[in-house]
Amino acid sequence: MNENSGIYIGGNARVQADAMAAGPGARATSNKSDTGRYEDLHAQLDALLVELRKLTAADPGLQEAVDAGEALSQELQSPNPETGRLIGLLHRLGAAAEKVGPLATAIASIATGINALP
Numbered sequence: 001m002n003e004n005s006g007i008y009i010g011g012n013a014r015v016q017a018d019a020m021a022a023g024p025g026a027r028a029t030s031n032k033s034d035t036g037r038y039e040d041l042h043a044q045l046d047a048l049l050v051e052l053r054k055l056t057a058a059d060p061g062l063q064e065a066v067d068a069g070e071a072l073s074q075e076l077q078s079p080n081p082e083t084g085r086l087i088g089l090l091h092r093l094g095a096a097a098e099k100v101g102p103l104a105t106a107i108a109s110i111a112t113g114i115n116a117l118p
Contacts, residue, residue: 065096
């Protein structure tokens with residue numbers, strides 16, 4: 001009985017999997033929660049919100065950007081963040097903070113992270 005029902009991965013492939021199974025009757029289950037998945041985005045967003053809150057004291061019109069950023073943060077913390085909602089909130093944040101040029105780079109970085117989500 002020299003039958004191999006395994007998983008073959010060749011070439012320069014890179015596999016990142018939590019659970020894999022192959023062959024007749026094979027099973028793979030995972031109960032792993034991916035809580036760190038959005039850590040970088042949270043850190044960037046938190047830093048942006050700190051700066052926005054400081055600027056809001058001098059320009060109350062930026063409160064809308066703070067509100068959008070806080071809603072974005074809440075969505076990122078949900079068990080299954082909806083990418084469409086994240087993008088919508090990001091656009092709202094960007095539009096509200098567009099008059100603050102230095103924050104554009106931070107917002108663009110967050111946008112890159114959100115666009116990379118599956």
